[in-house]
Amino acid sequence: LADKLQNTLQKLKGKGKLTENDVAEAMREVKLALLEADVNFKVVKDFVKIVKERATGSEVFESLTPGQQVIKIVNEELTELMGTTQSKITFSSKPPTVIMLVGLQGAGKTTTSGKLAGYLKKQGKRPLLVAGDIYRPAAIKQLEVVGSQVDVPVFTLGDQISPVDIAKAGVEHGIKHGNDVVLIDTAGRLHIDDTLMDELKDIKTTVKPQEILLVVDSMTGQDAVNVAEHFDTKLGVDGIILTKLDGDTRGGAALSVRAVTRKPIKFVGLGEKLNDLEPFHPDRMASRILGMGDVLSLIEKAQVSFDEKKAKELENKIKTQQFTFEDFLEQLQQVQSMGPISQLLEMIPGAGGKQMKNLEVDEKELVHIQAIIQSMTTGERKTPTIINGSRRKRIAKGSGTSVAQVNRLIKQFDQTKKMMKQFTDMEKTMKKGGKFK
Ligand code: GDP
Ligand code: MG
Numbered sequence: 001l002a003d004k005l006q007n008t009l010q011k012l013k014g015k016g017k018l019t020e021n022d023v024a025e026a027m028r029e030v031k032l033a034l035l036e037a038d039v040n041f042k043v044v045k046d047f048v049k050i051v052k053e054r055a056t057g058s059e060v061f062e063s064l065t066p067g068q069q070v071i072k073i074v075n076e077e078l079t080e081l082m083g084t085t086q087s088k089i090t091f092s093s094k095p096p097t098v099i100m101l102v103g104l105q106g107a108g109k110t111t112t113s114g115k116l117a118g119y120l121k122k123q124g125k126r127p128l129l130v131a132g133d134i135y136r137p138a139a140i141k142q143l144e145v146v147g148s149q150v151d152v153p154v155f156t157l158g159d160q161i162s163p164v165d166i167a168k169a170g171v172e173h174g175i176k177h178g179n180d181v182v183l184i185d186t187a188g189r190l191h192i193d194d195t196l197m198d199e200l201k202d203i204k205t206t207v208k209p210q211e212i213l214l215v216v217d218s219m220t221g222q223d224a225v226n227v228a229e230h231f232d233t234k235l236g237v238d239g240i241i242l243t244k245l246d247g248d249t250r251g252g253a254a255l256s257v258r259a260v261t262r263k264p265i266k267f268v269g270l271g272e273k274l275n276d277l278e279p280f281h282p283d284r285m286a287s288r289i290l291g292m293g294d295v296l297s298l299i300e301k302a303q304v305s306f307d308e309k310k311a312k313e314l315e316n317k318i319k320t321q322q323f324t325f326e327d328f329l330e331q332l333q334q335v336q337s338m339g340p341i342s343q344l345l346e347m348i349p350g351a352g353g354k355q356m357k358n359l360e361v362d363e364k365e366l367v368h369i370q371a372i373i374q375s376m377t378t379g380e381r382k383t384p385t386i387i388n389g390s391r392r393k394r395i396a397k398g399s400g401t402s403v404a405q406v407n408r409l410i411k412q413f414d415q416t417k418k419m420m421k422q423f424t425d426m427e428k429t430m431k432k433g434g435k436f437k
Contacts, residue, residue: 018055018056018057018058018059018066018069018070019056019066020056020057022066022067022070023051023052023055023056023070024052026066026067026070026071026074027048027051027052027055027070027074030048030051030070030071030074030290031044031048033289033290033291034047034048034252034255034289036250036291037250037251037252037255037289037290037291038221038222038249038250038252038253039221039252039253039255039256039289040221040222040224040225040252040256040259040260041222042225043225043255043256043259043260046259047077047078047081047255047259050077051070051073051074051077054073054077055069055070055073058073071290074290075286075287075290078255078286078289078290079282079283079285079286080282081255081258081259082254082255082258082265082282082285082286083258083264083265083280083282087239087264087265087266087280088266088279089120089211089239089266090210090211090238091180091181091210092210095180095181096128096171096174096175096179096180096181096182097180097181097182097210097211098171098181098182098184098207098208098209098210098211099116099181099182099183099184099209099210099211099212099213100167100184100186100200100203100204100207100209100211100212100213101113101116101183101184101185101186101213101215101241102186102188102200102212102213102214102215102231102235102237103188103214103215103216103217103227103231104188104189104190104191104192104217104220104227105136105187105188105189105190106188106190106217107188107215107216107217107243108215108217108241108243108244108269109133109185109186109188109215110133110139110142110143110146110185111146111243111269111272111274112215112241112243112267112269112277113129113143113146113183113184113185114129114143114146114147114149114150114152114274115150115267115269115274115275115276115277116183116241116267116277117129117146117147117150117152117181117183118149118150118151118152118274118275118277119267119277120181121150121151121152125180125181126178126179126180126181127152127179127180127181127182127183128152128153128154128155128170128173128174128177128179128181128182128183129143129146129147129152129153129154129155129183129185130154130155130156130166130167130170130171130173130174130182130183130184130185131143131144131154131155131156131157131166131185132163132166132167132170132184132185132186132187132203133163133185133186133187133188134158134159134160134161134162134163134166134187135159135187136187136188139185139187140156140158140159143156143185144156146274149274150274153177153179155169155170155173155174157169163186163187163199163202163203164199164202164203164206167184167203167206167207168206168207170182170184170207171207182207184203184207184209186200186203187199192226192227192230192231197230197234197235200235201234201235204235204236210238211238211239212235212236212237212238212239213237213238213239213240213241213266214227214228214231214232214237214239214240214241214257214261214263215240215241215243216228216240216241216242216243216253216257217243217244217253218242218243218244218245218247218249218251218253218254218268219244219247219249219253220253221249221252221253221256222256224253224256224257225256225257225260227257228240228256228257228260228261229260229261232260232261232263237261237263238263239263239264239265239266240257240258240261240263240264240265240266241265241266241267241268241269242254242257242265242267242268242269242280243268243269244269245268245269245270246269246270246271246276250288250289250291251285251288251289252289254285254289255285255289264280265280265282265285266279266280267279267280268280268285323417324381324382324383324384325373325376325380325381325382325384325413326373326378326381326382328373328413329370329373329374329381333370368399368401368405369409371399371400371401372395372396372399372401372405372406372409373409374399375394375395375396375398375399376395380395384410384413384414387410392406392407392410
């Protein structure tokens with residue numbers, strides 16, 4: 001997916017202006033990316049239209065290619081559409097703040113009730129959980145377990161009393177016991193049905209919740225639109241919590257649900273554990289849906305600090321075996337001006353993610369390397385072969401490193417140069433049509 005987008009970027013590279021064709025071509029790929037992320041097709045259609053209108057004829061930033069410019073607009077619009085600011089829970093001026101969690105069965109209501117209770121408790125609130133699902137076997141027990149894990153009391157009247165009465169009694173219990181937030185876990189169905197909606201409406205009119213939060217499973221993709229639309233028109237929702245984003249879903253449901261209801265996404269669930277809840281970040285979600293890591297900011301950073309002409313020069317130097325410590329130093333500095341290496345790696349699609357975080361890049365090592373090269377004379381940088389024993393000692397002293405470190409760097413440099421030579425030789429051989437042994 002990211003490859004596809006990058007291909008588009010590549011194709012458009014070098015063109016001077018953002019024409020209708022440029023936009024149309026880039027948007028074809030964006031459309032595919034969105035559909036692949038399981039964004040509802042109607043939402044995709046509307047979105048593409050908006051971006052086309054905005055992008056066509058717009059000025060191309062000097063530092064960007066037309067393709068990058070289109071992607072930049074796409075990313076901005078996507079972020080905008082999903083809400084540019086983080087949305088928080090609004091608390092009632094007259095406590096307790098009553099919050100109802102609604103959604104289909106299995107969406108994650110009960111788990112999220114517990115997560116949210118724990119989250120609010122950490123913020124100094126005194127939440128109470130109310131077990132309003134009397135249908136699902138063991139639903140009450142499940143909430144009790146969850147409640148005890150986050151050390152939040154759970155109010156239940158068993159499963160023989162109507163959910164409306166339970167909710168009402170739960171809120172009264174909360175008032176009596178000084179709870180400033182009352183979270184009502186409700187029942188879900190596999191599919192939307194009117195009996196359920198009526199019950200939820202009854203609870204709503206009875207306890208007048210400050211917030212009705214719709215819990216949506218991010219893996220439901222296309223379906224999420226119908227669910228959200230239905231809950232919002234029949235019941236009215238104030239916000240959305242998107243669960244199961246820890247899976248490999250691209251999160252298209254976020255865009256769909258948000259576009260249809262226009263209600264803010266407030267939290268995202270990132271796992272089964274009770275602390276796997278985070279406030280929603282529209283920008284992160286936009287990147288996730290487009291499947292390109294933070295490729296946009298990488299593009300931006302690279303454009304600022306990397307000069308294409310210099311890159312060409314460098315390529316030639318490597319090919320003609322003129323690569324020196326001087327060039328090496330320049331490379332290092334260029335990379336460093338883009339930010340910490342670890343952060344750069346994270347932004348590269350594919351390279352980013354959890355595995356990469358474990359691979360710690362030693363920034364200190366880079367500082368040492370830089371210091372060593374800076375302690376070399378111009379002559380030494382250009383012709384490393386002249387760096388003999390006494391020169392090595394001097395360089396080590398000047399850079400505050402050891403002779404061993406200097407030796408290592410010179411050795412690495414030699415090896416890198418040899419490797420580069422092998423690559424260019426291989427390229428030459430292949431161009432001639434020969435085989436490389
Ligand atoms: P409910 O029917 O809406 O109350 O849904 P539950 O809270 O019982 O959750 C259904 C299943 O989804 C359970 O197995 C949960 O552990 C799981 N679940 C809920 N939220 C998340 C999440 O953010 N990530 C993952 N991986 N699983 C979740
Ligand atoms: Mg439940």
